[in-house]
Structures are given as structure tokens and as C-alpha cells.
Amino acid sequence: MTVTYRQPGVVLTDRRFSVPLDHDEPAGERIEVFAREVVSTARGGAGLPWLVYLTGGPGFGATRFNGKESWLGRALQDFRVLLVDQRGTGSSTPANRQTLPLRGGPREQADYLALFRADSIVRDCEAIRPEVTGGAPWTVLGQSFGGFCATHYLSYAPEGLHTAIITGGLPTLEGHADDVYRAAYPRMECKSAAHYARYPQDVERARRIAAHLAEHETVLPGGYRLTVPAFQSLGMLLGMSDGSHRLHYLLEDAFVRTPAGSTLSDAFQENVRTELSYAGNPLFAVLHEAIYGQGERPTAWAAERVRDEFPQFDGEKSLAGDAPLLFTGEAVQRWMFDSDPALRPLRETADLLAARTDWPRLYDPARLAANEVPAAASIYHDDMYVDRDHSLTTARAIRGLRTWVTDEFEHDGLRAGGPRVLGRLLALARGEA
Template structure:
């Protein structure tokens, strides 16, 4: 691993926001490739948040210095490929401030306001081989290097015992946290994970074999709750297939195909997700009943649920988050597609026409897919940006030799950093049994397990999640 480097702080501007939030917007500069720092730079954007104080007696210089020394809690967003929400819209902000932290929301490389990934920036790298090589730089290993570089920039001048910070990883952010624990444990004071116990020992194919089982359960629950949608969903699929070219243009430039329509089940992993899908199905069906076609507003509502064209890292590197050199496994090779099309409820992955029309199985419910990414996402259906990066995506899917391991099982086994995790029995995206397997690898971890929350509980059940995690940290076990 390359020697840790210090990020360069380029700028910072502070503002006071409602809720007694003192927010400092910061831009940093880091190497594009830590193994070749002279090759280019990337910019990272972050927001530091402290409680805004208005005391009767003005704060002294020493008081202000003390504020600078408040312990950091760094939020690691899920994804991959998504930037952070504004701090005032994040439930963790006020909880952290009340507990004496200052927060740092750092957009990963390629996301949010950090140097973005888009088709033009990728294609500017050269041919598909060069594009794929560039995209490999946006995996968790370099995300951790970036966070560590920013830590050295912000805390490197402090006393040694104050240079460590805390991290809080949601979903893919938990994967990043485990990589951080593997690579730089001495930089961490504590780690919180929600729905983020990565399947460290498993290949992409093994992961999807497990998550498709949970997906079938959620589809069954959906149709049990909304039995009339069995016929409604099928009617919508028939209408889409009967359209010219078997597709309907979307406002953002994509194409609503039967296959893309049936990826709406990604919502099933969240609280209220069954109801959200039903509402969209109802809206599309109402369009057909009232005006005979899907309206622009309804198509825009659909498109908002499939946002990968605007967040291409999610689609391009989704299966790559499971690829490590350690496994010695073959390339992911579109593992979700390979696993899914062998399952009868997802036969539409192999041939959407076969499950429509007069087929004997045409009375069976059409099952929705989840968070999986498939080759057809890059055929233009999910949007023009992804279509322009298809060749690079194909090369990444075929990659067998990844540069480095994301996790160090030996380091995790001797871990001394306090780790507190929330793990969900009915998690659609991070299989519970595989999460348990990972928890057994991390020395000293404390895990709150529940069948009462889904994957997005950090947003939908935030008060309960934070209370459970901080109980793990603050209480004792007799």
C-alpha cells in the first residue's frame, strides 16, 4: 500500500444555518492515483458541522480553539456512487452534535461536489481499456486513502491522542469502514455501521444467490398486500412491450422497457417500499385508463426511482465492490444477471417476451428485481450516460485481476477499535447471514440485530437506530 499522503486544503467558507448549525464548506486536493501521485489530482468536497453557539459572553480565543479540537465523526455514505445530503437534512447531525462531536460529511471521489464521474470525463481517458483503468481508481481502497489524507490535513497538527477520529458507515459506507479498519486502524477511535457488514469472504455470485432469495420474499409480500397488482403490473408490462420498439422514451433520454420497469423492486429494501412501488404502479395504470398513455409527469416519477444515469459509479462499480484479489475468484461477469435468469420468477431477465402474452406462465406474478445491475442498464434503457460507458463497464465485469484486497482478515481478527453495528434480518441488500459471518471476523464488535427494520432504517427509523448504537457504546454487559 502506498504511503499515506496529506490532502491539501484548497478553500473553506463558513455559514450559519437554522438549527444552530455552523457549517464550513471545504475543498481538498488529493492524488488521482496514490501509486502515481504525479499523474493527476482530484478534488474532494466536504462539509464540517459544529453547533453554533451564541453565548451571553463572547467566546474567548481558547474557547474557539477548544471547538476546533472537538472529536470528529465522519459520515460514510451508502451507494456506491452517491454524494451526501446537506447536513441540516441528515438525522445524524443533531444527534452527533448533542453528543459532543463535530461532523464531517465528505463526498467520495466521483460523487456529490467532489470531482465527478460522467461519460465525457471517462471517455477523455482514451479507449475502453484506459477508461476501465481510470474507473478502478474509484473503489473503496482509494476512498479510504482519501479520507485518511483529509484526516492528516485536519488533525495532523494535533496532539497524538487527538489525531484519531470516529466513522459512521451506512450500507456501502459500512463496507468502506471495514476497509478503513483493515488499512488504518490506528486512525480510528470507533466505528459505527448500519446495514454495512460487507460479505468479506464472498464473491458477487454468492452474494446475489443469497439476496435473490430475500427479494423473492419481498415480492411475495408485495403481491399479498396488493393482490390486484398481479394483473395491473402485467398489463403495464404488456403495454410497454407493445409500444414501438418495445420501449417508451423517458424524459432524461432513457427508454422504459419491460426489463427496466421490473427493476423498481429496489424500493422493496426500504421502509414503505412496497407502498411506493404500488403508488407508481397505480399512477401508471391510471394514466392508461384516463388518457391512454403514460404522461410525462408519471414517466419522470418512474425515472426518479432509477437514478443511475446521474450516479454512474453505482452501476459501473456495483459488482466490483465484491471483487478482491484475496478471493481468487473469477470475474464477476454480470453475476446478478447470471444468477437471476436461472430463477423462474425472474425469467424476464433472459427473455422478457417469454413471460408475456399467451405464455402459460402469463398469469403468474411478474417479480420485480432489487438493487442489482444488469447489462441492459448500459444498452440505453437507463440513460445515455451509461450507454456511452458500456465498453468500459463490460471490461470491468470481465476483470479477474484486481489490484488489491479491500479487507485484511488478519487485521480484523486482531482489531482493537470499538465497532458497533446494526444488522437487519430482513435486509434486502446486505444478506443477514453473510453479515453475521463477517461480524464473526471482527474482534470485539458489538452487533444489534433486529427483524424490525429494513436497510434504510438510519433514515426511516433514525432515532431508534442511533439509540441502539449508542447503547452498545455507552452501556455495559453484565
């Protein structure tokens, strides 16, 4: 069933597709993938090529645009756009603490979610492409984890692609999750230092909040347990273009005076809960390290293990001395499944995924070295979420891939830079720049 309606300047059509849960068993169970088709009212869509958008994550549905916001307006000049809710997200068949018990216990849930990585997402795209395009190849735009999916696409189904555009999402082809986080923690430290250089008053504010949390058990509205490591994880904001400012405004009015003394305000607690809760996107936490799994070596809670190699991130030690409290980001750790009520029922499932030793390979270096699909990628010089050097190494391994390395944008360059970022990458892929 399809439903068509309008927003300013665009015509939208909601589409639903039935795809195999396991593409190696096409006659078996099926799930639903939702996608929203968008075409400019000025173009009408007749004869336009297709661009399919794969968003970041894992675990996020496609962006819900209002009209021609951000990069979408530029895309609609040349394409009819398909915004895909990757399996388990958005309006696709959901996967969360409420629905996963339908699969059975933690073992069955883990086996189910092992089919929700980039390889299955790309096979979903290939399953629906003939119905959408009549069999013609399409352009893929992959943001962040969507870029990981696009790189898998180039490895295993390049015949489905006319062009590949990747923004802030060139993955390491061979590196283990440990390698990803050994490169990530120094970037987190740099982002913390840059934040404090911009807002020096936040050094004392962050230490005061952390000291309060160390002395007082704090449970946020909805049941989230706010500990010092949980507070530090607000550093996830620092990878976005406006994130440092948002963190600053979050910290500035944290405390309120009461008859019982100074305590964290209701407003602060509610705002922190909004930032930290995974209720809206639990697959981000459950599958975050699994997106790096390849071969027999388990991911084994890499971010938490590797953090021990960087003692400067130990909040208790920072409070015992005079060092600024460092924030963390892009690091899902096991304690989150104790702190967040949306994740607690999935803790054993996540443990099983972290211990898994039979992950399929995600990338084919030989196929990438022989690539013939026009491709371009933006690499953000100071990207906190995706390592620049890993991205450059991968870029050199993909034949014909053209890169734009810039420090003008953070990880969300496609959102913040909108038409200019997409326009430049399309020009690079087309040989026009």
C-alpha cells in the same frame, strides 16, 4: 479554500482537499475530494472529537442535510461531523459520461475507475485526517457501502480510527459477487411477495404494465428505454422503509385513456424515469459489482448471470402464465447500459471492469480477527440489499464488534430511525449497552 455559513442550529464549512488519484503514486496526478464540516451552534465545536460519515453507494455524494435532520442531530451532541463526498461523487472531482472521455477511451476510463473503490476511499480519508483532526483518530460512521469502506478501514488503517459504527453494511469478506446475488434473489422474491400481500391490487396492475411494455416499444422522456426487465427493476424501492408504498402509488395511475386507446400516462413515465435513471449517480451502476472484486476472478456481470438460475424472475414467462410479476432490486445488469442514456457511453468501460482480473484484496481477515478498535454494527434482519447471514458471518470475524440485529428497520434504518439507531450503536461501541 473554505466557506462557512449557517443553517438552523448548525454551522457549516465547505472544505476541499487535494489527494493523489493513485495513492501508490503520491507524486502523480491529483484529484479533489469535497467534504462538508458540520458543528452544532450550541456546542461551538471547541474540543469536540470528529465523526466522518461515509455514505452508501457506490456513487452517491454525502447526504445534503437541512439543519439537524435525521441522525445528524444525535451525532452533533457528541461530535463535529465531516460529510465526505467520496471520490467521483457530489462536489468531488466528478466521474460520469461527460467527464470520463477526458481520460481517453474505455480502457483508460476503466483503469481510472478501478481506483474508485473502498480501498482508495479509505486512503483518501487517511490523507485528509491529519489536516482535519491534527492527527488524532476519528470515528467513522459507514452506511451501506460506507460500511464496506469502514470494514476496509478496520483491515488496513485501524490506527486512524477511534471507533467504527456500521449500519446495514457488513460485507462478505471472501464471497464472490456470484455468492452475493445467489443470496439476493430469494430476498427480492420475498420482498415482492410482501408487497403484493400488502397491496394485492398491484398484482394485476404490474402484469398489465408489463404486458403493455412487452407489446409496445416505450422510450421515456430523456431517452430511457423502458422494457419489462427495466420495469421489474423498480423493485429497488422495496428495500427502503417507505419503498413498498412508493411503488404502490407509482403503479396505481399508470394508464390514461386517449383517442388512440389506453396508454402509459406522461406522469407515470416521468415518475418511472426519475426512479430508474442513473444520470445523477452513474458510478453506482458502473462500479456496483466491482465493489465485490477481489483477486483474479472477474465479476463478469454476476447479477445478470445468476438471475438465470431463478427462472421465476423471467417476465415473459410470468406473463405467459398467471404468476405475479417479480420485482428485482440491488442488481445492476448489462442491459441497463443499453436502456439508460446516461450509461450508454460507458457500456464498454463497464464491460472492461466486469472482465478485470487484478483486483486488490479489500479485507484482511487476520487483521480483523485481532481488531482493537471499538466497533458496533446494525444488521437488519430483512435487509434486501445486504445479506443478513453474510453480515453475521463477518461480524463474528471482527474481534470485539458488537451487533444489533433487528427487524424493526429496512436498509435505510439510519435515515428512518435517525437518532435512536445511531444512539444505540454508539452505546454498544462504548460498552454502555
